[in-house]
Amino acid sequence: MPALFRPAPRLVRHLLLIVAGLFMLYPLLWMVSSSLKPEELIFREPGLVPTAVTAENYTQGWDALKHSFGYYLWNSAVITSLAVIGNLVACSLAAYAFARLEFPLKKMWFAIMLGSIMLPHHVTVVPQYIVFAKIDWINTIWPIVVPKFLATDAFFIFLMVQFIRTLPRELDEAAAIDGAGYWRTFVQVILPLCVPALATTAIFTFIWTWNDFFTQNLYLTNSDNLTVPVALRQFMDTGGDSSWGPLFAMSIISLGPIFGFFLAGQKYLVQGVATTGLK
């Protein structure tokens, strides 16, 4: 490529990227702007800059359902935090065994673990539901949280195995010479070095659980137990097509935590996608 032509295409590329980026984000920006507009302006003005700003959508949406929206946010926060803890604990334990320990049939179990990543959730959901119904776990958080403590999100085991394999084995050996058993090696040597993989796991688990509609809609039906996605859906159904402003306002609030985690954890997110994607 002749050097002469470089600067101009570079500028053009920037311009194109900015236009494309705006185009991508336009729906989101429009939702933010709409949530601040008085109801009657939302569909009259497709533009982003509101001619009149109001917080009314937020106050109205906050109290539109049986409980205040904060109540549902709290429910979601509880389930999501427990899911994160469960995945961190259970998946790192399993990952350490797969990455560092020898045991009979290891290859077979590892293959089963990988296979379970691809397994559609639906093929187990019907019997799971029946069992959870029999033991009275419907309308509790357990059907959502307990599987996380049993490392059923095998994707994260895989992610951590990949990560632990990159750590030098000399560390384990040094710990063994110091008389550390497997547990101490795991807790004091491996885990502290796994922070990037743990962070990736935490962020993805957070986002996926926060967004998860299928399971939460299935198990949480009592109006006192709703989480954010289920509450939003109910709001859409009951509010109908009349109250888009408040619905948008609550939608924005529901996306807030994801956006926050995205900003805080960009590095880990991108790393996580890239490492599990490739190696």
Added chain:
Amino acid sequence: MTLSPAPAGTTEVPVTPPEKAGASHLGRLKGSRSRSQAWAAYLFLAPWFIGLFAITIGPMIASLYLSFTDYSLLSEAHWVGLDNYEKMFVQDDRFMTSLKVTTTYVVVSVPLQLAFALGLALVLDRGLRGLSFYRSIFYLPSLLGGSVAISILWRKIFGVDGIVNSFLGLFGYEGHGWVTSPDTALWTLIILHVWTFGAPMVIFLAGLRQIPQSLYEAASVDGAGRWRNFRSITLPLLTPIIFFNLVLEVIKSFQSFTQSFIVSGGNGGPVDSTLFYTLYLYIKGFKNYEMGYAAGMAWVLLLIIAALTGVNFLMSRFWVFYGDEK
């Protein structure tokens, strides 16, 4: 059962000749160490094992059994043989519709999504300031795309009075209810899926970084242009990653649920035009409580996904390039 690493019965009396005693001692030590390691491994894996059998394999088998029954949560399960499967493929038009809708969705949206992902990855690979900023912007939608909030937004954007129509109105195009018309409703979901191309894009970017710069330098010595570079270096070396993304996205998009549930208001409408497979499974199993039937659908889904993945792997021989081939 106790967890002691060396059960009493297994301690053997050394019978080896003296000159080999040292080696055998070491061997025994190694043996007991590997036994204790195996025990440790099983303890570390205990939660996963419980989950595997109680949450995954057990229910899978139960689901297979249920698929041969008429179980409905309220009544006992009666063995009905292949009735559920026969109903699916012979009588149930909605089942066939859901299969067709989902297939169309996957076949159209996955290649489009991957094309966008690859295109932007190429642009965002190197040579510009602020690349990580752009990457984040294009990645963001794939984090939000599965949420109820975005589906709600989509429903409104493509509504009769949504911004898509206001935009098209600028060109004198008459308003159209994209979500409420059976001809176009599925397309709004396809667009939503394409919109989330950020995740495969990031995987492509990681792949691009592994292509040695020296190849391009050598090619430019030979006078290769950009298009030639792309055709002869980038694309072949990227085929394993395109393949990986393809397999992953096909599996994932075949199971899409939230979008079709929310955008259609829970019934796959209008006229079943957005009735995704998993949505129909949900309606059958958890609205109508035809759980035997839903379990059968789940197994058919598993087989479809396995078959698609198998086909993908078979086809990959013809187009995926692995560096070590001669």
